[in-house]
Amino acid sequence: GAVVSQHPSWVICKSGTSVKIECRSLDFQATTMFWYRQFPKKSLMLMATSNEGSKATYEQGVEKDKFLINHASLTLSTLTVTSAHPEDSSFYICSAKGHLLRNEQFFGPGTRLTVL
């Protein structure tokens, strides 16, 4: 099956610093990648959708200047949490979709961010 990886799997940072999370499709070309946020014991909330080579589309209420998304290639998307604050602590999950994969999204293992 299609494999999506995320790096790092967990990160702890100080308030005010920026953190970059990578999402890679390992064995397919991802025409679209998605970034989700998940609070403890809650469901997934879509943050943004990104297509390779174009600007990400953010969901309502998600600050695009705070959550910078770059989808520079067909196998890599990055999410940068800028000037992180404790309320940004969460589980961030990416997923990827390729046009040869029956419109199915494949999810990464997630990145747990803790902001002190």
Next chain:
Amino acid sequence: TQLLEQSPQFLSIQEGENLTVYCNSSSVFSSLQWYRQEPGEGPVLLVTVVTGGEVKKLKRLTFQFGDARKDSSLHITAAQPGDTGLYLCAEPGANNLFFGTGTRLTVIP
């Protein structure tokens, strides 16, 4: 965006018991997917249902799509500790997924 309500929100049962979780919508689904997410991992697709009244089986898991395509259920027979996780229903949109509120299942050995 329609609201996908799942029930129960939490469920804790003994190994060997049967259980059913539900996913309900305010409007008609085009299709519906069920995912299982284990702690610290991303969701994994279990099944996609498309046709009203459709029933699909995956080992001890039985998925049913309502006749009117506004609800779905997941029944687990003889639950095992390995079934523990967050069960999510989701409706595929034009270019993304809308997830339900989730049911967190704990199977006690």
